[in-house]
Every structure is written in structure tokens, then in C-alpha cells.
Amino acid sequence: MMTSKEIRQKFLDFYASKGHTIVPSAPMVIKGDPTLMFTNAGMNQFKDIFLGNMKAPYKRAADSQKCLRVSGKHNDLEEVGHDTYHHTMFEMLGNWSFGDYFKKEAIDMAWELLTSVYGIDKNLLYATVFEGSADDGTEMDIEAKNAWLKYLPEDHIILGNKHDNFWEMGDTGPCGPCSEIHIDIRTPEEKASGIEGKDLVNKSDPHVIEIWNIVFMQYMRMADGHLENLPAKNIDTGMGFERLCAVLQGKNSSYDSDVFTGMLNKIGELSGHHYGESEKTDVAMRVIADHIRAIAFSIADGQLPSNVKAGYVIRRILRRAVRYGYTFLGFSEPFLCRLIPQLVSDMGEAYPELISQQRLVESVIREEELAFLRTLDRGIKLLDEYMSKSSATKVIPGVDAFVLYDTYGFPIDLTELIAAEHGYEVDLDGFAAELQKQKERARNATANEFGDWQEYHSGQSKFEGYDNTTLSGVKLLKQRTVVQKNKTMLQLVFDRTPFYAEMGGEVGDTGYAIASDGEKIQILNTIYDNNLIVHIADRLPMNCEGDFTLCVDAHRRQKIANNHSCTHLMDYALREILGTHVEQKGSFVNENGLRFDFSHFEKLSEEQIRAVENRVNEMIRADIHLEEKRDATMQEAKLMGAIALFGEKYGDKVRVVKFGPSVELCGGCHTSSTGKIGLFKILGESAIAAGVRRIEAITGEDAEKYVVDLQDTVKKARAAFNNTQDLMGAIQRLQDENALYKKQAEEYARQKAQLYADDLAGNVEFEGNLKLIKLTECEDPSLLREAANYLQKKEKGTALVAAYKVDGKPQLALMYTSDLVQAGKNAGKDIRTAAKFISGGGGGQPGFATAGGKDVDGLASAFDALVEAAKS
Incomplete structure (x- = not known):
């Protein structure tokens, strides 16, 4: 066979x-x-x-x-x-x-x-x-x-x-x-x-x-x-x-072929069940064996689970698999992530991306499982409440199903499945109505109104901005009006343009267009729309028929190009320092800085961050000149060693961008040589998803200003310490002194609380076996709390009742020693009852509770209520 x-x-x-x-x-x-x-x-x-x-x-x-x-x-x-x-x-x-x-x-x-x-x-x-x-x-x-x-x-x-x-x-x-x-x-x-x-x-x-x-x-x-x-x-x-x-x-079934038998056996090994045991467990095992493939390959191809679009589909599949494992196979801890080695064994030879992305796939799935398992218990309990509430009709209202969907991440099919198992139906029309309301709220928040295109010339929109930031003799092909958030804008399409349209994480260019009569129109942004390069302007030129000169804001473009080139240099440095498992997962580049997301499984140490920063600056100082091949085939690009992004779709021809050892496929704007970048400075590193880290950084004059600001801060700090050369030593001595003073202050407060507690204990009233301390004035509520803590440890059979005013507002406090609590006393419960007399509320632990209110006139009645509660 x-x-x-x-x-x-x-x-x-x-x-x-x-x-x-x-x-x-x-x-x-x-x-x-x-x-x-x-x-x-x-x-x-x-x-x-x-x-x-x-x-x-x-x-x-x-x-x-x-x-x-x-x-x-x-x-x-x-x-x-x-x-x-x-x-x-x-x-x-x-x-x-x-x-x-x-x-x-x-x-x-x-x-x-x-x-x-x-x-x-x-x-x-x-x-x-x-x-x-x-x-x-x-x-x-x-x-x-x-x-x-x-x-x-x-x-x-x-x-x-x-x-x-x-x-x-x-x-x-x-x-x-x-x-x-x-x-x-x-x-x-x-x-x-x-x-x-x-x-x-x-x-x-x-x-x-x-x-x-x-x-x-x-x-x-x-x-x-x-x-x-x-x-x-x-x-x-x-x-x-x-x-x-x-x-x-x-x-008879694909699940019986060796495509799935290895995975089904692994699920059986982890769960303690075997395929063929019962219809319910068989369904669950088939669901998991199927879904783990969809989940793993999607993540390996660059799609992380999320709450929107393709990411939501993957999250929905993953949660369906977790739900079946949880309900029918007894899994209460992450288990899907433990199936990945089996999947790699089954399919890694045919699809090597599974092997290279294995750690990322396992990490992302594990974090998703943990997050959903935390909400699954709460969601199922809430669904049980909904079913109990709807026991007469056996129909769960659509609004309740929507709460599960919106708050707990339950897909509607999951709610339907659980409900059906208990003999209930879901009001799908009501759910759809709630979902539509949510969509309309979102749509109204971002609604755009588009006018019809008005054409002036025929032709295609062509980008010529790699070599130019200014172009003359340009024709306006068409324009239309767009109303966005009650603001009217114009969209202009030219036959040729030096303006880069927002794409690949790089923001669009800004600048201006000059009509043949000299009128200057500001270009606020540039975007792609249906393969058109669309220029966003705040008004329409008077003369749309003549030639235009298009001018990109060259200073802003250079800053963007510097930042974009630094993402390439940093990508290379990260792979060199952390390992070849590092892969770009996303980026954002504008004139103010850069953001770079990459696969890695732990926080970068300060030493690693410094090493990456130093390596990038080393390549900047080397003033490496840009080499590019704009119409390379994928085969040519691979022979050049170009790095492609997982999950990206590339055309028949690609652009290769090379800065020395850094070789990548890229369609964005780049500096002509790394020396123009000047300086690279990392601002921070953080986690944004399981197995995905983010570095934020700045370059050039922004980095220089950042360093100057740091130097100014250091100078001011040194001046505060009499211009000492050993600033860190001076700060450490200050911290040590502060810790000593804090310790002394805490000891003083403790002694003060003990003296206050002893003073209170000397004014007890005996009510049978109960020692009752009554207090109608208090200047320091925090001191009272500390004193109550001391009394709880020292005394037996004692209750402290306090009713007083702070800044003209009524306050209550009640303390029971531990033996009284063991006997059934509950300060939190009793103080909530008394707080009604002062039109307030409160709570706390059985041994100590406080309350506040608005009605000073009720303070005496509240006090009496607390005394009676303590005596009863």
C-alpha cells in the first residue's frame, strides 16, 4: 500500500x-x-x-x-x-x-x-x-x-x-x-x-x-x-x-488514511481516549485532527489569530478545536500546541515552512489556548445562566448570544453547539440584528462618501519616484470628491508621479502639485486604491486640463527612506545576533521613526539590544551604497540571497534592495547610502503577540535630538548632586538613605499605632463577655486602621466601633478580634447595614471594615447600629 x-x-x-x-x-x-x-x-x-x-x-x-x-x-x-x-x-x-x-x-x-x-x-x-x-x-x-x-x-x-x-x-x-x-x-x-x-x-x-x-x-x-x-x-x-x-x-474515509492516523493516535495518547471509542469522542478527535492543520499552516504562512478578517477565521477554528477537546476529551490545559511535533513529522518534509516556523507556531497556539481556556469556563457558566433563564421557551435570546460573542469570543456556531447539546435553540435573527447594530456603529464611525470620477485624460498611473522627487509635464487623469468624517477631500490621479503610495508598512508621500498657471495644491497623503496611485488634496486646482509639476516633500521623504532602510539593516542585525529563526512579521515606517515586528521567543536582554544597535550603526558608518535590481525574477532574487516575507504574494518581477550583507525584496523608498542615515537609536523592545517581539527606533536628527536631550537630563541630574562625577554612586547613596528613612518612618508609625491601640484598649466598656471600644472622633483614619490591626493580634473578645467625621463627611469603622470572627461575627456585613443610616456604603473583611456616606445627621444612628451589632 x-x-x-x-x-x-x-x-x-x-x-x-x-x-x-x-x-x-x-x-x-x-x-x-x-x-x-x-x-x-x-x-x-x-x-x-x-x-x-x-x-x-x-x-x-x-x-x-x-x-x-x-x-x-x-x-x-x-x-x-x-x-x-x-x-x-x-x-x-x-x-x-x-x-x-x-x-x-x-x-x-x-x-x-x-x-x-x-x-x-x-x-x-x-x-x-x-x-x-x-x-x-x-x-x-x-x-x-x-x-x-x-x-x-x-x-x-x-x-x-x-x-x-x-x-x-x-x-x-x-x-x-x-x-x-x-x-x-x-x-x-x-x-x-x-x-x-x-x-x-x-x-x-x-x-x-x-x-x-x-x-x-x-x-x-x-x-x-x-x-x-x-x-x-x-x-x-x-x-x-x-x-x-x-x-x-x-x-472509506480520509480520516482512516495515513494522512490523519498519526495525528489521531497522538490525540488519543494525550487524551487517554482512542479513535473508535464513541461517536462523541470520535467527532472531537476528527475536529482537532483537521483544525490543527488549518491553524498551524495559517500561522506558519504569516497569519496570526486576531479579532478581524483572516485572523478571526483562524481564531474561530482554534477555539472550536479547544472547545471540543475541553468538552469531550477532558483537556483543561493547552493541548493543541503539543500536537505540532506530530504535524511536522507528518507534513514537514512536503512543506518545510512548518519546520522553520515550528517554535513560533507552538508558541502562538499555546498563548491562544491559554487565553481562550480562561474565558471558556466563564462563558459556559454564563451560557448556563442564559439557558436557566430561558428554560420555559428553550430559546436563548439573540442579545444573550451576542454578549457571549462580543465579550467572551464565542462564535455563534459554538453557542449553537452547546445549546443544542442541552436541547436549546438560539435566536439567530436576534443575534444577527445585534451584530448588524454593531456593524452600523462601526460603519458610522468610519463612513466615507465617494463621488464619481471625473476624467480629463486617458492613461495609466505610473510611479517614477525611486529616482525623482519632482516631475514636470504631468497630466491629471481624473479626480473625485470624498467625504470622510464630515471632511471633504479630493482624490487626484496623475499619469506619472514621484509620490510613493502608502504600502508595505511605509506611509505615503506628502508635498504639492503646481498647475500650469502656478496654482499650488497641497498633497496631504498618497494611497493605493484599485491599483491607482491616489493623491489626497484639500481642494481642486482651477485648471485641471494643463500640465502639472509634482513635488514630493524631499526632507520628509529622506527621513522616511532612512527609517525604512534601517528596518532592513536591523533585520540583518537581528538575524546575525539572535539567529536565523528571526523573520519579519510586520513594520511601520514614517518620518518620525520606525517599528519592526519579528519572530523571537523571549525578551531581548539589554546586551542584545545594545549589540543590535551597535551593528546597525556600524553599517551606517560604513556608508554602504544602495544596490538594487528593479525587474528581477524570483529566481534571480533567490540567487542574490534576497529575503522574502512569509505569506507575501510577489509578482512575476520583483525589486531587490541590497545594502552590503542585507538583501531583501522590497518596493519601498530607501536612502542612496547608509551614511545619510547618520545615527540609529532603539527606544524600546516589547512583546506584541506570542512569539512576536517589537522594536521601536529613531534615526538621523531625531536620534541626535534624543541623545542631546539625554545629555541635558544627565547634566541637570549631576548639578542636583553638586556636579559630582560619580552620578550613579550619588543616586545609589540617595536611594540607600531614602530606604533607611522609610524604614525609620515605618517603625515610628508602627510604634505610634501601638501606643494608640494601647490607649484605646485602656478605654474599653464591658458588655457581658464582650470588650467594647467606642470611638466618636478620629483625626487619622489610617492610624486607626493600623491600631485595629494591632488590637486584632493582641486582644481577645474585643470589638471596636468608630463613627466620626472627616472633612465634614461621615465615616464608620468596625473591628472584631479573630475569636469573634470565628464565632460568626462579620464586620463587612454589619457595616453595610449601618451605612444605610448615613446614605452610604462600605465593606471589608470579616475582621475589619469601613464605610462612608453623605448624611452627617444619621451618624449617631449608624453608631448605635454598630454597637448593637457588636453586642448581639
């Missing part, structure tokens, strides 16, 4: 032998595509090629792609674990042709792989073919059918409709018919029922299943809905790896 590792490798080796370039899996987390948060299909990384936005660097490609489906069209999260075939994270084996081979060759190769390499019995296979659509004016895909007739009898070729056998990227764009390969894995007994396999294709039978889909991209869906032929036809195929492994290993 082939292992899953062998199955994956045989696929890649086969297509490599057919002239395909084996490309690495794209990150599972997508950055830079507003339409997708996660890679959900093998073709995602080739989307720009299919859309014609970039030229394919190869004619043929194949890969095993990490995918995640949890939301939108493919919302599988609720089913995961409850059945044996849904998954969140999965691998998609695929091969592609970009204008090279087409239907016949694609089908030939698929058949050869399945039957000759994998050894599948051809009699078990069926193929579907598009039957055509009168709506689109398309005919049956006879070309694909003829290709299949070479291998399959006609009764194993099934015609499919537009729903099953026509693939589209969206409402518009590349599309085409597809041909699915199905396999009949029923037992002989099941086949003896008389129902033929062809009659179960695409009928949701769990044993007659699709294993491969071959898409023939031959059309372009236009905006009006009609189809046009593509000049270059493409092939896009996808075969679910987990399902393929189950088929080839003779298993």
Missing part, C-alpha cells in the same frame, strides 16, 4: 516527467487580493495568468497546493468532524497548461496517472462531460467525449449540465466546460443491489465519488453575459489529495 507521502511524490514526479515545472505551494493565507482571504483552490496562485494580468513564466506547471475553505461559497466548518469527509485545510493536487496542451493531452495524462502509476482498476472509473447549454449557445463537449472514448465504454461517460460541468471564475472572466473523474468504491455486496455506478455519479452517494476535475478554459464570460472564445486555451485541474489517499489505501 502506498503511503500518502509516496502518493504526493508520484503525482509530482509524473508531471515533471511530462515537462511540467513543479512549483511550490503558494501561502495558504492570501495578502494583496481583496476578493480572497485564503487560498481555496489550486488555481488561485495562477489567477493573474488566467485573467491576462501577467505572462506565464512556464507553459506547464504542477503542484500540491495548501487550501483552506471555511467561509463564503465553500463553508464547510460546521460539518467538519461530524462527517468523515469534510475538511478545512486540504491539499489540492493540480496540473496546468497555459496555452500549451488541451483536452486530449490532459485526459491522456490523467488516465495514465490513475491507471498506470496509481494502479486504479479502469472498470471503477467514470467521466462526466458537459452536455451543452442552450442559454449560452454552447454544444456538447464532443472533443472531451471522444478523448474519453479511447479509454472508457460509452456507458461510463455521463453527460452533465451547466451546474456540474461548466466552471466559472466569477460573474465575468475565463471559464469553460469541465470533465470530472468519478470512482465507484462500493463493496461487491453493495454493487449486487442492481444499481449501476453510472446512476450514482453526482448523486451524493458516499461511495461513488469525484476524485479529479479537469477544467478546459476556452471561453471568456463578458459583462453582458455572453461567451467569447479565448485566443489561448488553458487547462486547470484539481484532485483532492486526502480523498485520493483514502481511495488508494482502500479506506
